[in-house]
Amino acid sequence: MRTVTVGTRRSELAVIQTQWVMDRLKEHLPDQWELKQEKIVTRGDQILNVTLSKVGGKGLFVKEIEQALLDGRIDLAVHSMKDMPADMPEGLVMGAVTERESPWDCLVSREGKTLDELPEKARVGTSSLRRQAQVLARRPDLQVEPVRGNLNTRYKKLMDGQFDAIVLAYAGIQRMGWQDKVTEVLSEDVMLPSVGQGALAIQCRADDKEILDVLQSINDPGVERTVTAERAFLHAFDGGCHLPIAGFATLEENQVRLRGLVAHPTGTQVIEGEGQHEDATVCGQYLADDLMKKGAGKLLDEVRDEAEQ
Numbered sequence: 689m690r691t692v693t694v695g696t697r698r699s700e701l702a703v704i705q706t707q708w709v710m711d712r713l714k715e716h717l718p719d720q721w722e723l724k725q726e727k728i729v730t731r732g733d734q735i736l737n738v739t740l741s742k743v744g745g746k747g748l749f750v751k752e753i754e755q756a757l758l759d760g761r762i763d764l765a766v767h768s769m770k771d772m773p774a775d776m777p778e779g780l781v782m783g784a785v786t787e788r789e790s791p792w793d794c795l796v797s798r799e800g801k802t803l804d805e806l807p808e809k810a811r812v813g814t815s816s817l818r819r820q821a822q823v824l825a826r827r828p829d830l831q832v833e834p835v836r837g838n839l840n841t842r843y844k845k846l847m848d849g850q851f852d853a854i855v856l857a858y859a860g861i862q863r864m865g866w867q868d869k870v871t872e873v874l875s876e877d878v879m880l881p882s883v884g885q886g887a888l889a890i891q892c893r894a895d896d897k898e899i900l901d902v903l904q905s906i907n908d909p910g911v912e913r914t915v916t917a918e919r920a921f922l923h924a925f926d927g928g929c930h931l932p933i934a935g936f937a938t939l940e941e942n943q944v945r946l947r948g949l950v951a952h953p954t955g956t957q958v959i960e961g962e963g964q965h966e967d968a969t970v971c972g973q974y975l976a977d978d979l980m981k982k983g984a985g986k987l988l989d990e991v992r993d994e995a996e997q
């Protein structure tokens with residue numbers, strides 16, 4: 689008999705994601721085990737109306753949750769993979785990676801216009817430098833403005849007329865059941881997604897063998913492999929989701945194929961590449977090396993300097 693406490697952020701999306709994982713876990717739990725949910729407020733949830741990139745710091749959405757795991761207040765935690773920092777605190781591990789929903793971004797537009805159809809100087813809401821850079825690379829005339837808050841808040845701001853369109857992760861929209869609000873799913877040639885986008889990461893204590901065993905049953909090895917390549921790529925730049933870096937991997941026969949890019953937030957410079965390798969981590973590192981040779985390191989230094997001003 690064991691009561692397993694599952695930690696989650698309190699936003700509607702986080703709760704839906706956690707419930708989804710709990711439903712899966714239920715089918716694999718030993719007899720007499722129970723699942724309980726515990727909501728945790730993170731710093732990222734408390735910061736409103738500030739551009740995340742300005743607040744900086746990696747893991748705004750995970751720190752408090754990690755502390756709860758280390759303290760034993762919770763036994764496992766469900767995170768959006770893309771919110772997970774590259775380095776895990778001592779004593780914690782990623783016990784499972786779940787199957788991936790859509791990795792793409794999408795445009796939700798107030799008057800049903802696609803990215804190419806938006807009128808000149810239309811206002812697009814996003815606080816992600818990665819999305820900003822790619823929107824501006826395609827449509828330099830648009831005005832990109834920061835938008836904070838959870839999905840409900842952002843959608844309300846769009847409908848109130850603060851923006852003509854917003855860019856969101858399609859996976860989040862799907863989980864909320866909001867597919868009919870989407871104007872356009874953006875293809876990888878327009879908007880390469882964030883590393884890990886659409887996948888969920890389940891974190892637990894490294895020494896909790898019982899939980900690790902149960903988590904194995906819901907782990908998706910294919911997604912684990914592609915996400916490992918994407919994260920190795922991001923890690924090589926010492927980057928978090930607040931930098932304009934994108935990466936997306938697929939499996940082709942026995943190879944991991946990875947596309948990645950580093951951009952200036954103004955969209956005026958985009959350095960991109962593609963590579964494949966059997967080993968996921970090597971694949972990510974090789975592509976990062978390739979982009980470094982094309983000037984990505986210098987570009988990111990500029991972006992970091994500008995962010996500090």
Ligand SMILES: NCc1[nH]cc(CCC(=O)O)c1CC(=O)O
Pocket residue numbers: 768769770771855856857858859860884885886887
């Ligand atoms: N940045 C916040 C965040 N973290 C995870 C998702 C949902 C999608 C996912 O699982 O990647 C979102 C919302 C968004 O970016 O629109």
